[in-house]
Amino acid sequence: MEELLENSLLKHYYIISFLLNKDWMTIDRLAQEIKIPARTIRQDIGNINQYIAPAKIESSQRFGIRLTYDASHNPLYIYAAIYRQSTRFLILEELFLHRFSSMTQLAEELFISESTLKRHVLAINQVLEHEGFRIDTQTLDIVGDEKKIHFFYYCYFLERYWFIDAFLSQDELQLIDEIIADFSTHFPVLKSPRYQSFSFLNKLRTTVFICLTRNSRGHTFKDASLVKENDTFSPELRQKITRIYRINCSSFVFSHLFYLFFNSRNALTYQDLLVKARHNPVIHSIYQALSHFLDVTAASRKLKLANRDLVLLRLYNAIEYTWGPTKILYNPDEAFFMNMNKFEQTFIKQTKETLIAILRAEKIWKQIDEALITRLLFILVTSWDNLTIQLEEKAPKVRTGLFFNTSFEHSQFLLQELSYHMRSSLKPELMHVNTLAKLKAAAPHFDMIITNLPLLNLPNCYIVSIQPHPTPEDFDNILSVYNKIISAKTVKTSAS
Incomplete structure (x- = not known):
């Protein structure tokens, strides 16, 4: 649903998405791939770098451009940065989290003009109406298919914030955890390790929060299965829910919060x-x-x-x-x-x-x-x-020979080092040859030869030259060649 982005940000999104996990690329090639003029891409790189820092699109006259980020970041951070730039997604977030009495009040909250806000809402609705919901400009609420609304915000909050701790108050977080703990007493299966992992609980916290917020605005799943009144929350917990979310916590609300479990089509086992x-x-x-x-x-x-x-x-x-x-x-x-x-x-x-x-x-x-x-x-x-x-086990075998111009002990060390780090990909073996003529004669029996000699020329065999102690780049090169060989063998096997 990237089409919800403003036009300028949509271009940024295409640039970032194509560069992600790729090496150097010329701007002309990128322009051809994503159908955006090279001149526009050059102009946008500076704007993108301002808001994705410390990630960066690097430029080189020789190589082109590439997207880089340090070890403490990953693509989630970069896409969250795009979200932060989008007025349209901010509108959708504000309308979900808060109540507004008029378009004027919402425009003031967003520091934009009312006419600009109306244009954004119109553009948002043109996208969302195809998904079964929209922004009601009279009530300033999200209306339509409640399941689709819930799922949209579920995806949005997990993509935008990763975990709801980032934007909820401590009281709300504590209440949601109490709700989940109380509910778990009714479903002992939730005490198993799989359902106690951070990922699962983070997603469950998110869906409970969305249900609480939507319920406080009078929206519920219409086909939630009712539960017995005495199977719901304790009186103390009900009071907390009522105080924070202004909800009359009936058995219907209980079944709505945990619709994932009370849905008649849910299968626990x-x-x-x-x-x-x-x-x-x-x-x-x-x-x-x-x-x-x-x-x-x-x-x-x-x-x-x-x-x-x-x-x-x-x-x-x-x-x-x-x-x-x-x-x-x-x-x-x-x-x-x-x-x-x-x-x-x-x-x-x-x-x-x-x-x-x-x-x-x-x-x-x-x-x-x-x-x-x-x-x-x-x-x-x-x-x-x-x-x-x-x-x-079923992958084609890649026979890998090791030929080093170094001491016997160093050769044994390199064999052990490569065997350990590449054990799931290939099984290297030392080539017991003592002349270049014998090496050339033995080469056709191997798919790849790893050596410490530069520019070693052997027929019908991939060569990878490494440092005296293999570097991360050496292992990347070995794996890249391994994948080329595997790909060729797989294609050959499929054809036959």
């Missing part, structure tokens, strides 16, 4: 999913599609899926609780797949094609959302027991 699938045709269709997808994926590579039930359950719940676009500006799941080696990337590409084909065939998802597919693949890869190990 695999057995629960089986029961629901037997009684609900829609759930049955999703279950059948995911079962087929997992079976096809495992069989196509002859992989073992020991925890199939858990993986299927997690994929189902991800689909069930996706109520809109799963990315506004940045989805960390996308970055997860960027640094995989080529063999794993081939697996992901084929698996993605299978998933999309099955979802379309079963009509599970009318409009395939690229971010949702990425999310499902992320869940698949991270939940599948020993998947990476199985893929590595």
Whole structure:
């Protein structure tokens, strides 16, 4: 939903997104790729650098430009910086967090003119109405499909702030934690390590906060399942909720705050999913599609899926609780797949094609959302027991020879060093040759030769020259060559 950005920031977004995780690139090539004039890019670099610091777009007459940041930052920081520049996202945030009596009051809060505010609201609504909600200019409230509103702000707050501690008062944070702790007494499963992780609790805190805020404005999920009055919060906790959020904390509010659990289609366990699938045709269709997808994926590579039930359950719940676009500006799941080696990337590409084909065939998802597919693949890869190990075992072998012009002891040291750091990628071995002629004769039996000699010329073999003690750049070079070899072998295997 990057189209919510102002035009100038949208250009910045395209520039940053394309440069992310790439090396030096000429401005002319970038201009061709993102369809923005090179002159505009040159002008925008200075503006971008002002607000993403200490990250920076570096410029070089020789190499071009590249995006860099230090070890304490990552892309989340850079995209949060874009959010901070956007008046439109600030409007959406202010309308969610606060009440305004008039457009004039909101414009004054934002330090913009009322006419400028109206233009922004019109542009925002042109985007949001396609998603099922909008800004009501009379009530100055967000109205429409409550699930879509909730999911939008859920994605927004996690992308913009990473955790809600960044903008909530200590009283609100403490109250939300008390609400979650009280609720956990009704669901012992929430005491398990998976549900006690920071990530899960941060997301649960965020969704409870959104529900509390929306409920205080009179908005609720219409199909939340009611619970018994005596199964809700303690009287003391109800009083705190009423005092801070001005909510009459009924059993309906309780079920609304924890709609994720009281939704009739939620499945807490695999057995629960089986029961629901037997009684609900829609759930049955999703279950059948995911079962087929997992079976096809495992069989196509002859992989073992020991925890199939858990993986299927997690994929189902991800689909069930996706109520809109799963990315506004940045989805960390996308970055997860960027640094995989080529063999794993081939697996992901084929698996993605299978998933999309099955979802379309079963009509599970009318409009395939690229971010949702990425999310499902992320869940698949991270939940599948020993998947990476199985893929590595089936990866084409890269025979790697070591030939060093140094002492025997130093050669042994380098063998141990490279074997340790590259153990999951290749198995290096010392080449027992003592002349260059014998080296050339042995080279065709290897895919890669690592040496400390510069400009070593050997036929039909990749050469990587390293320092006397391997540097991070040396390991990057080795991995880059390894990926080229794996890619070529994978393509050759697929063709045959």
